[in-house]
Amino acid sequence: MDLVELTANHLPLGRIEWLEVGAGDGRNLQFQLEKLSPGRTLIVTALEPAAIRPAMSSEINWLTTKSEDYQNDRPFDWISVRHSAYYIAEPAAELARLVNMLGDGGALALTHWSSNCILRRLHVALCGDRSNVACDGVEKIAALLHRDRRIEVAALSFHDTELDVDRVLADPDLGGALYELARRGHAADQAAAADPFGTIARLLRGLPNPRQRRNGILILRRRKH
DSSP: OOHHHHHHHHOOSEEEEEEEESOTTSHHHHHHHHHHOTTEEEEEEEEOOSOOOOOSOTTSEEEOOOGGGOOOSSOEEEEEEESOGGGOSSHHHHHHHHHTTEEEEEEEEEEEEOTTOHHHHHHHHHHOOOOOGGGSOHHHHHHHHHTOTTEEEEEEEEEEEEOOHHHHHHOHHHHHHHHHHHHTTOOOOHHHHHOHHHHHHHHHHHSOSOOEEEEEEEEEEEOOO
16 A cells, blocks of 8 residues: 555544645655545645745645744644654654644654665665664554553554666666665765765675565554543
């Protein structure tokens, strides 16, 4: 089940206050909104601290604000953290703070690589396993949040996409893009930084199967007291 399907299953009809954390250029968000808009009025606030020109509808409230610095002035029905928790120093604590922004019946969806995702395995090879929770698999983040009595872990599902290794090895641009996706803004060693494509090619040839991009989608809710 992909993110749009899972969101549709958990998102009620009617007026929805939506917070997008780490919207990038907005294209993935725009795709979701178009699929989910029938029967819903989506009021969207998008956070993206990078200086990216958004490809989003002008109806979306775009803020160049980091998640950690954002203070809400109203509750949200849906909060989406799609491949942006890698850049948050203490993701479990920040996700717990975001869950507290949910209104009654609201939910937060975290999309994050799994522990066995090829991108995470490349990340560890590039940057080392420094016990950085931000770059752990979604399973560990879910386990940390499960201990928080304020939070209900409502669902965890996985979506697999096969990585076309031969295509990556034949295209330096694709190899460089894969290097950046695996690095996720964290520092790689100097040799890797000097030759991203060569490094990725060497690592891909050496890593054992599976070679899937395996993403987890974690649905969190605020517990009722």
